[in-house]
Amino acid sequence: MGSLTKTVVLLCVISSVLCTPFINKLQPGQEWPTRSSVKQPYHQFDEIENGTISDTVATEVAAQEEKAPENNKPKVKEDDVERIDYSGAQVWKVSTKKSNAHRVINQLASEKLIASWGGNHTSIDILVKPKAVENVTATLKNKDIAYYIMIEDLQQRIDEENPPLDENELELQDRRGHRMTWKQYHRLEDIHGFLDYLAKTYPSIVSVNSIGKSHEGRDLKVLRISDGKKTNKAVFIDGGIHAREWISPAVVTYFINQFAENFDVESDDIRNIDWYFLPVVNPDGYEYTHKTDRLWRKNRRGFGGCAGADLNRNFGYQWGGKGASRYPCSEIYRGSGPFSEPESKAIAQFFKSTGADFSAYLTYHSYGQYLLYPWGYDNALPPDHKNLETVGKMMAQAIQKTGGSEYKVGSSSGLLYPAAGGSDDWAKSLNIKYTYTIELSDTGRYGFVLPASYIEPVARENLAGLRVLASQVNKE
Numbered sequence: 496m497g498s499l500t501k502t503v504v505l506l507c508v509i510s511s512v513l514c515t516p517f518i519n520k521l522q523p524g525q526e527w528p529t530r531s532s533v534k535q536p537y538h539q540f541d542e543i544e545n546g547t548i549s550d551t552v553a554t555e556v557a558a559q560e561e562k563a564p565e566n567n568k569p570k571v572k573e574d575d576v577e578r579i580d581y582s583g584a585q586v587w588k589v590s591t592k593k594s595n596a597h598r599v600i601n602q603l604a605s606e607k608l609i610a611s612w613g614g615n616h617t618s619i620d621i622l623v624k625p626k627a628v629e630n631v632t633a634t635l636k637n638k639d640i641a642y643y644i645m646i647e648d649l650q651q652r653i654d655e656e657n658p659p660l661d662e663n664e665l666e667l668q669d670r671r672g673h674r675m676t677w678k679q680y681h682r683l684e685d686i687h688g689f690l691d692y693l694a695k696t697y698p699s700i701v702s703v704n705s706i707g708k709s710h711e712g713r714d715l716k717v718l719r720i721s722d723g724k725k726t727n728k729a730v731f732i733d734g735g736i737h738a739r740e741w742i743s744p745a746v747v748t749y750f751i752n753q754f755a756e757n758f759d760v761e762s763d764d765i766r767n768i769d770w771y772f773l774p775v776v777n778p779d780g781y782e783y784t785h786k787t788d789r790l791w792r793k794n795r796r797g798f799g800g801c802a803g804a805d806l807n808r809n810f811g812y813q814w815g816g817k818g819a820s821r822y823p824c825s826e827i828y829r830g831s832g833p834f835s836e837p838e839s840k841a842i843a844q845f846f847k848s849t850g851a852d853f854s855a856y857l858t859y860h861s862y863g864q865y866l867l868y869p870w871g872y873d874n875a876l877p878p879d880h881k882n883l884e885t886v887g888k889m890m891a892q893a894i895q896k897t898g899g900s901e902y903k904v905g906s907s908s909g910l911l912y913p914a915a916g917g918s919d920d921w922a923k924s925l926n927i928k929y930t931y932t933i934e935l936s937d938t939g940r941y942g943f944v945l946p947a948s949y950i951e952p953v954a955r956e957n958l959a960g961l962r963v964l965a966s967q968v969n970k971e
């Protein structure tokens with residue numbers, strides 16, 4: 496071999512990315528079937544009126560409808576970015592067992608002293624703004640409403656959440672051909688780089704397509720893992736609908752890594768499914784949580800403090816019903832119409848055009864530790880709810896056996912609150928059988944600001960839950 500050839504081969508060994516022209520030939524499994532190639536039942540998305548349905552996020556309880564943009568958050572200059580500082584803000588768990596509790600909480604929220612982080616029928620987690628601590632303390636004591644402080648200083652938790660990688664990890668990162676780890680929460684660039692790396696490295700089973708663009712023009716990348724067998728089932732998994740729920744994209748990419756890197760030795764249950772993953776549904780919001788406001792929830796279309804729609808209130812089944820707001824400033828703003836937002840619309844269009852016949856739709860959120868099935872829009876159940884309950888319980892059992900975390904199973908409207916316009920109800924309306932919203936860890940100790948050291952344990956136990964689902968899908 497000439498020395499030039501040697502150099503090229505060496506480079507190829509070090510970094511398959513540099514050598515994509517050599518390995519990135521079109522392979523079976525790379526072309527995704529579409530509806531023009533596979534006959535599918537047709538679903539109408541556009542006729543639904545302001546109905547009623549939902550999504551279920553443990554964290555979307557009190558439908559507070561703000562009337563004006565919020566300009567009073569303190570900001571600090573950092574790396575040329577105005578970052579919102581949560582110093583002195585606290586998170587409390589408040590009992591809602593007393594009949595006046597919801598009224599009092601709603602009042603405090605309308606005065607902008609607190610913001611809801613979510614809850615269930617017996618308790619609610621609230622963010623108490625720094626200047627309001629005294630007032631809220633006095634109010635709850637006065638009304639005899641029980642609470643306890645989960646987070647004393649939110650900014651401190653934010654500062655400790657995502658420490659830099661140590662030297663060893665950085666070195667490994669350089670050698671791997673992608674920057675993704677599960678020891679840190681990564682920026683979108685690292686996540687997308689990881690997806691592209693897998694497609695280049697395993698072209699016979701992994702492929703990546705952008706199914707559309709976010710409002711700010713970022714790709715909505717879906718990664719498919721499939722060996723192309725005609726008999727395969729299909730499963731769709733997404734994460735990161737809500738920007739601040741960082742554990743969600745981290746867990747979804749962990750699944751991707753497990754299946755793509757170990758496909759040859761994976762179980763038949765895994766190998767007999769065409770997997771579609773969209774790890775970051777809301778890339779603009781996700782980047783915004785890294786750069787500006789750690790606790791941003793919505794997408795970023797619109798203006799100022801009232802920018803953004805809640806993508807999980809924007810899906811077109813029973814859109815505009817309970818637990819969704821018509822006010823743009825609200826954290827649960829439903830958008831101007833069903834699928835008004837580019838990110839939810841891209842998903843709808845993908846489902847419309849894909850030839851895949853999905854047996855399951857899983858959407859990962861945080862937090863609360865719930866496995867929720869439809870419906871979310873109202874207290875109603877689909878005909879196969881018993882089956883969904885049974886399979887949900889089996890998944891919860893596998894999670895607990897693997898990592899010890901307890902996940903509660905139920906319908907989202909029943910266990911939590913009605914929330915219309917969610918992706919899960921919409922998926923179920925397309926007759927996708929196993930549709931679940933999974934609220935990952937924790938139950939409020941850290942809430943959205945779960946330290947990066949939790950990524951691996953949370954992902955590992957949820958992989959066990961996913962295996963149960965895969966086995967069930969293969970039995971259908």
Ligand SMILES: *[C@@H]1O[C@H](CO)[C@@H](O)[C@H](O)[C@H]1NC(C)=O
Nearest residue numbers: 543544545546547814815816
């Ligand atoms: C939609 O909402 C409008 C006003 O809120 C109401 O008049 C109408 O009956 C609703 N339509 C449906 C189908 O619920």
Ligand SMILES: *[C@@H]1O[C@H](CO)[C@@H](O)[C@H](O)[C@H]1NC(C)=O
Nearest residue numbers: 614615616617618903938939
């Ligand atoms: C509601 O949340 C509280 C606090 O996290 C928890 O102790 C309780 O078990 C939850 N109840 C249900 C029914 O989910």
Ligand SMILES: *[C@@H]1O[C@H](CO)[C@@H](O)[C@H](O)[C@H]1NC(C)=O
Nearest residue numbers: 606608629630631633634637
């Ligand atoms: C709390 O603040 C509101 C106004 O923001 C005020 O009306 C109320 O009296 C205050 N409550 C207490 C107990 O200080």
Ligand SMILES: [Zn+2]
Nearest residue numbers: 552737860861
């Ligand atoms: Zn969520």
